[in-house]
Amino acid sequence: MTKSSVQSDETAALILNAAERLVAVRGFNGFSYGDAAKELGLTRAALHYHFANKADLGEALITRYGDRFADALVAIDARESEAMAKLEAYAKLYLEVLREGRMCLCGMLAAENETLPPSMQDAVSRFFISNQSWLSSVLARGTELGTVELRGSPDETAWLVINTLEGAMLLARSLHEVAILQSSIDQLMAGLRRGTRVDV
Amino acid sequence: MTKSSVQSDETAALILNAAERLVAVRGFNGFSYGDAAKELGLTRAALHYHFANKADLGEALITRYGDRFADALVAIDARESEAMAKLEAYAKLYLEVLREGRMCLCGMLAAENETLPPSMQDAVSRFFISNQSWLSSVLARGTELGTVELRGSPDETAWLVINTLEGAMLLARSLHEVAILQSSIDQLMAGLRRGTRVDV
């Protein structure tokens, strides 16, 4: 149980790696067990051994992705104390994913939402709500401290941030222009940073 | 040739209607000739008669969608003279699509970009570039006339507008919250409207 379960976890992790990349690039409906198996030099049946069906695999994918994202947010909180620095770091996560030629896994799944098994739909929702919640806190705190200036509530602005980043990623990727994301980040940040504007 | 070609065009239009809705809701990879045929009470072969293959159908879909969008922009130009009014009207187009439970056809296709036939990828690119070009003109003109105030160039801001609307649509749809799009539109417009802020 000790060593073999480690091996199992390792293979499972390799499967998740391949599947995550494939789904982020081609979408959940545009990827198959066969694609991932081929990449790993395994059979489709081996994938079914680790993830009984596509819905299970999809759920595991979102869970792991969400956990990694949550870890990244914790790391940002530990590293940066100022709200705008946190937001910049948050935006940088998106830039890094785009530079790998990928879409945000959950952004991709959001597009395919209607065709996903309910368990995956729920997991995608949870991912976005968790991100929005973190952003909202950062924005509220930044407002209190006067480094951030909002046009709506922290909740609404948090959604605006996610929407802008996801949309910019979507367009930047399909037009092969990383600058489309970069420039939207710059404008978004300029719109939030206190001192770059004064409300009348 | 006269009547029969009209009938043909009518059936072709019905096919495009059904396919457009299906693709906007389920994605290009999540829809099939069978789905559309079933809805229309036809056979799959009948669809192949009008659109030889899926790539042809997809291209026709984007072309018609792009033409309709272009017409809407012309109508906006005819109806509204002020830049902010044009932008509000532009945003309203997105709201209307979302209220039908659909994603923007090209936003959906942008997500699936990597799996699309090249002819469709090109058509999607053209759609966005055409939109961006119109927005950029509106923003430039609004800036000249002083009703709009930008944080970047008209070109960059035009991309920001599209990115925000597409992303907000994506998230609003997957979370079943139209307010997510509405609130992002409000904040986006407030950020562009002169008089709601003064740059320092």
Place this chain on the structure above:
DNA sequence: GAGGTAACTTACTTACACGTAAGTAGGAAG
């Protein structure tokens, strides 16, 4: 009324893709 053509249907092929059942190698455990 004969022939042609537009707009289909029927019936088929080919190709995947999901999922499963059954078997097997190799190591751990008693």
Place this chain on the structure above:
DNA sequence: CTTCCTACTTACGTGTAAGTAAGTTACCTC
């Protein structure tokens, strides 16, 4: 030494999707 478990593979079964070929019907034209 044998028994059992993990981590696979091989081999199916079933469903579905794209695409095509050949036939059918109704209308239109000469």
